[in-house]
Amino acid sequence: xxxxxxxxPNYYSMDDILATQERIPCKFLQKVPRMGRLNPSTEENDxxxxxxxxLPLWLAIDCSMGRQPVVAPELPKIFKENYxxxxxADANAVDLHKFSLYFYELGSYVKGFDHRQEVHNxxxxxxxxxxxxxxxxxxxxxxxxxxxxxxxxxxxxxYAAGHAAASKLNKWLLESGAQLEAAVxxxxxxxxxxxxxxxxxxx
Amino acid sequence: MDPDxxxxxxxxxxxxxxxxxxxxxxxxxxxDIGPFRASIPTRVPLWMAIHLKKQQQCKIIPPDWLDVEIxxxxxxxxxxxKSFVKMPSEHxxxxxxxxxxxxxxxxPRVDEIRTIIKDIWDIRMSKLRSSMDLMIKNSSxxxxxxxxxxxxxxxxRPILPNALDQIYRMKTIKRGLTGRxxxxxxxxxxxxxxxxxx
Amino acid sequence: xxxxxEIDNLAVSESEDELSLEQMIEVIEEAWLNExxxxxxxxxxxxIVELLLGQxxxxxEQLQQVSSTDFKKGIHQMELDRLKxxxxxxxxxxxxxxxxFFTLILKQEQQRTExxxxxxxxxxxxxxxxxxxxxxxxxxESIMSFCPNVMDTEAQIISPxxxxxxxxxxxxNIEGITVDDGNAENNDLIDLTSGSQILINYNSIASLLKNxxxxxx
Numbered sequence: 224x225x226x227x228x229x230x231x232p233n234y235y236s237m238d239d240i241l242a243t244q245e246r247i248p249c250k251f252l253q254k255v256p257r258m259g260r261l262n263p264s265t266e267e268n269d270x271x272x273x274x275x276x277x278l279p280l281w282l283a284i285d286c287s288m289g290r291q292p293v294v295a296p297e298l299p300k301i302f303k304e305n306y307x308x309x310x311x312a313d314a315n316a317v318d319l320h321k322f323s324l325y326f327y328e329l330g331s332y333v334k335g336f337d338h339r340q341e342v343h344n345x346x347x348x349x350x351x352x353x354x355x356x357x358x359x360x361x362x363x364x365x366x367x368x369x370x371x372x373x374x375x376x377x378x379x380x381x382y383a384a385g386h387a388a389a390s391k392l393n394k395w396l397l398e399s400g401a402q403l404e405a406a407v408x409x410x411x412x413x414x415x416x417x418x419x420x421x422x423x424x425x426x
Numbered sequence: 427m428d429p430d431x432x433x434x435x436x437x438x439x440x441x442x443x444x445x446x447x448x449x450x451x452x453x454x455x456x457x458d459i460g461p462f463r464a465s466i467p468t469r470v471p472l473w474m475a476i477h478l479k480k481q482q483q484c485k486i487i488p489p490d491w492l493d494v495e496i497x498x499x500x501x502x503x504x505x506x507x508k509s510f511v512k513m514p515s516e517h518x519x520x521x522x523x524x525x526x527x528x529x530x531x532x533x534p535r536v537d538e539i540r541t542i543i544k545d546i547w548d549i550r551m552s553k554l555r556s557s558m559d560l561m562i563k564n565s566s567x568x569x570x571x572x573x574x575x576x577x578x579x580x581x582x583r584p585i586l587p588n589a590l591d592q593i594y595r596m597k598t599i600k601r602g603l604t605g606r607x608x609x610x611x612x613x614x615x616x617x618x619x620x621x622x623x624x
Numbered sequence: 625x626x627x628x629x630e631i632d633n634l635a636v637s638e639s640e641d642e643l644s645l646e647q648m649i650e651v652i653e654e655a656w657l658n659e660x661x662x663x664x665x666x667x668x669x670x671x672i673v674e675l676l677l678g679q680x681x682x683x684x685e686q687l688q689q690v691s692s693t694d695f696k697k698g699i700h701q702m703e704l705d706r707l708k709x710x711x712x713x714x715x716x717x718x719x720x721x722x723x724x725f726f727t728l729i730l731k732q733e734q735q736r737t738e739x740x741x742x743x744x745x746x747x748x749x750x751x752x753x754x755x756x757x758x759x760x761x762x763x764x765e766s767i768m769s770f771c772p773n774v775m776d777t778e779a780q781i782i783s784p785x786x787x788x789x790x791x792x793x794x795x796x797n798i799e800g801i802t803v804d805d806g807n808a809e810n811n812d813l814i815d816l817t818s819g820s821q822i823l824i825n826y827n828s829i830a831s832l833l834k835n836x837x838x839x840x841x
């Protein structure tokens with residue numbers, strides 16, 4: 224939509240449908256008759272209680288609800304402590320796309336499984352830390368396109384919207400017969416850093 | 427908002443011209459303009475001034491602030507201040523672009539002016555980038571943007587509001603078991619209409 | 625230069641509380657900006673839109689009689705083009721919102737009717753919304769016949785994100801706006817002075833916008 228491109232999932236969001244296709248580890252709490260074929264490591268007819276299987280998120284959530292849940296969903300490994308430590312150490316260095324295409328969306332769904340709010344916190348920490356990276360990428364038309372590959376889908380959306388707007392602005396600045404601007408957005412990095420460091424300035 | 431749309435808004439700004447023709451008052455829908463007397467300054471909207479200039483029917487009198495000394499002073503203040511300085515005109519970038527682009531022959535020291543305006547814009551863009559970064563780092567959900575001009579506000583859109591929207595979402599979603607989207611609701615819906623039991 | 629061209633505007637009644645044409649244009653300009661940035665559809669401005677459109681038509685008719693060599697014709701034409709862009713772009717943004725949020729908008733219109741409140745849509749927009757909803761329903765029914773009642777669930781209603789961030793300009797001094805920052809407790813209160821500009825969550829100021837105390841930019 225032209226007036227507001229911010230991602231806010233609804234029933235028809237492809238990104239939301241794809242995010243809920245991601246598989247998460249689950250433990251079966253009950254025996255499920257005639258569903259043994261879901262488990263590729265066994266020939267048995269029934270799915271036994273205690274089996275560990277990865278299920279798509281949409282199914283896992285539905286089967287874990289109610290008074291007698293069929294499965295107990297667990298946190299995907301990318302939200303477990305080892306991975307959280309990597310993100311805490313330097314979120315900018317991480318190839319988030321490799322963690323998950325839908326790191327933030329998946330995280331928002333599964334954060335309910337973690338009662339200590341660690342997942343909630345790491346989602347915010349990661350997003351906040353990586354914003355500068357996305358902003359610089361969006362503003363800098365000469366940056367290495369491969370960096371884009373390291374963004375998750377939510378970050379890519381923000382990057383794409385920001386980049387499109389920055390390109391339009393740059394074109395507007397350049398198209399003036401006055402040559403008012405020469406590539407403002409790709410100004411010398413050293414110079415920019417110096418000015419930035421002086422500033423704490425939002426009034 | 428596209429830069430062209432910002433330009434559209436800015437083109438309403440009144441500006442003085444010296445017409446090279448005589449004409450009675452024009453009754454435009456947006457108000458009366460004129461009368462025009464050759465060599466007598468009169469005030470018109472910027473879009474009309476540029477139109478007349480292109481047809482060589484007027485000279486444009488630059489606004490007071492489109493001046494090397496004044497702009498140099500603005501630039502120095504902008505450099506010395508951590509926050510944003512109030513600009514001499516709400517649409518300084520658009521006005522400068524249109525006037526310098528179409529009426530350079532009416533402006534003294536036009537190249538110097540171009541350089542200074544570019545410097546001011548660059549300093550402010552740089553401040554904006556650090557302010558945006560700081561706002562996200564603090565997850566501030568509001569900010570005063572008093573001295574930003576429309577084109578500058580436009581330059582932080584959509585990236586800053588979009589990123590803040592996502593932070594708000596991440597702070598507020600209590601998902602897990604209560605999603606309202608297709609992924610989590612289709613089954614609960616289907617149960618009432620379709621039976622999965624074999 | 626040709627001085628014979630005489631163009632005037634339609635007589636607009638001059639009573640005290642009526643808007644001048646210039647003020648009407650300002651109202652639509654503000655409405656355009658508000659509609660551009662507000663996530664939800666806002667109350668319509670049909671009376672003013674129609675007065676302006678009438679003015680535009682009147683001017684176009686007059687212009688047809690003006691020789692195209694008259695330089696003033698070009699200026700009138702430019703003004704008309706600008707106004708037409710303003711009005712059509714405004715109406716198109718509203719249609720875009722109606723197409724996206726039709727179910728919710730129709731539901732809210734019905735609630736407004738029940739509460740005897742002013743509708744947000746004008747009669748044409750309302751008719752468009754109803755027909756749009758019907759054609760979507762027909763379409764789903766024809767392609768989704770294997771899954772009945774496919775348009776029935778609450779979850780399928782698409783709603784605008786009313787928590788999205790917007791920038792506003794205040795038209796007067798306003799005290800005590802509660803900023804919804806996503807944390808349930810300790811919401812900050814802020815005061816605005818007339819003319820101040822602020823980046824804030826739409827939900828925190830939606831009622832101020834509809835009252836006309838602030839406008840979006």
